[in-house]
Amino acid sequence: MDDEKLLWALELKRQHGSTSEAARAADVPRTTFQHWMKLAAERGLSGYGPVMPGFAVKTVSSRSADGAWVKQAKAPGEVFEVPEGHAVKGVSALVDADGRTVQRWIKTREETVSEGLIEALKSVFDSYQGRAEASAAPDNTDSDLLSVYPIADQHLGLMSWARETGENFDLGIGSDRLRACMARVVAQSPPSRQAIILNLGDYFHADDSRNVTPRSGHSLDVDGRYFKVLSTGVQLMMDCIDLALQKHESVLVRNLPGNHDPHASVALTIALGAFYAREPRVTIDMDPSEFFYHRFGSTLIGAHHGHKAKAEDLVMSMATRRREDWGATRFHVHYSGHIHHFTGKEVAGVRCESFQTLAAKDAHSHSNSYDSGQSIQSITHHRTDGEAGRHRVNLAPVLAA
Incomplete structure (x- = not known):
């Protein structure tokens, strides 16, 4: 006008x-x-x-x-700017009869991903001076075999003090433990042509630098800055992948989100996907869902962290969401973590099990008498005969002084 x-x-x-x-x-x-x-x-x-x-x-x-x-x-005040470290959660508006805005309410919340995330990932990439290049496959692998390496509840970054919990544990101990046990179990496993590294969730103990569980807000005992924990976790998974490449022609990697690391697990997947983009022997599964399904010959494998559904519900979900694979296979298994100890049950013909962790008990677990054992294993599936064998690496229980 x-x-x-x-x-x-x-x-x-x-x-x-x-x-x-x-x-x-x-x-x-x-x-x-x-x-x-x-x-x-x-x-x-x-x-x-x-x-x-x-x-x-x-x-x-x-x-x-x-x-x-x-x-x-x-007159109105200054233009509103989102505070540093916050993100817009929602916007409400009061409008007049003609639909024009009279007032607005802007709701913000703290960012859930640490500001050091990008720098942490970049530091890992810089140490490798670029993406992974293609490497030669091992000789004489068996195309009728598939090896699955479940990594359950690694809780990287967890801090435990021996005088309080009976065992010292920190970022370095946890990394060295998984790397050493992975090397041993890979060496024991048969030379399957394909391998699956199945991270069942809670690979990281904390999801961000606040060091609390995302949903309940429980305080966590964490060793080191989030930048350091995340960088170490990416490097450690690369080491596990490289160990598997020495034994298997191709390696599929899936990182499932847990209740401790729903966002950090996504960062891990994106980092690995970028790093191994030039390595045809490595496939990083970029599926954003919380469920994993894989069909190998006559076997259908399902997996979930296990924090949102019982075994019966997970079996029904697999049958419903993978109807064609379900009907075309004779063997069905479902893997989960979350509870840190071994459980096994059969639900409608499906073998459902959870796995032990390699992590020590933190103060919360110790005070609640969560005294499960510690181990890692590989599971071998045959193309037509279903599960064909297992190999396990156990950690000896820590004896009280």
């Missing part, structure tokens, strides 16, 4: 004596004409003094054909 048109509107108002009659003469809605009057008042075209500093025209009320009352109110 230019000043000339606003002056024309003011003249209509003077001639007709009311906003309604003037709006009818201008062939516009009454609310539109009122808006014109406010603009004319703000620009000082209505014949009254300028708006006071820090105020804005609120309403314009007609007194007669040649006069008006002008109501002023405090």
Whole structure:
């Protein structure tokens, strides 16, 4: 609206004596004409003094054909900016009868991913000086075999003090333990052509630098800065993949989110996917769901961290979501973690089991008498005969002093 048109509107108002009659003469809605009057008042075209500093025209009320009352109110403050470390969670608005915004409420929340995430991943990539290049496959692998390496509840970054829990554990101990046990179990396993490294969730003890569980907010005993833990975790999984490549022609990697690391597990997957983009022998499963399914010959394998559903529900989900694979296979298994100890049961012909962890007990677990054993294993499946064997690496229980 230019000043000339606003002056024309003011003249209509003077001639007709009311906003309604003037709006009818201008062939516009009454609310539109009122808006014109406010603009004319703000620009000082209505014949009254300028708006006071820090105020804005609120309403314009007609007194007669040649006069008006002008109501002023405090002008809006500065433009809102999202605080550092926060993200917009939602926006609510109060609108008038014409749908125009009168007020807005902007709700924010703290970012769930640490600001050091990108730097942490970049530092790992820099140490390798680029992406992984293709490597030569081992000789004489068996195409009728598949080796599955479940990694359950590694809880990388967990801190445990021996005087309190009976066993010392930190970022370095946890990394060295998984690397050494993975090397041993790979050496024991048969030379299957294909291998699956199945991270069953809670690979990281904490999801971000706040060091609390994402859903319940329970405090966690964590060793080291989040940057350090995340960098170490990416490097450690690379080491596990490289160990498997020495024995198997191709390696499929799936990182399932746990209740401790729903976002950190995504970061791990993205980092590995970028790093192994040039290695045709490694496939990083980028499926964003919390479920994993893989069909190998006559066997259908399912997996989930196990924190949101019971075994019976997980079996029904697998049968429903993989109807074709379910009907075309004779053997069905489902793997999970979360509870840190071994369980095995058969549900409608499906072998369901959870696995032990290599991690030590933190103060919470120790105080609640969670005294499960510690081990890692590989499971070998035959293309037509189902499960064909297992190899296990056990950790001896820590004896009290």
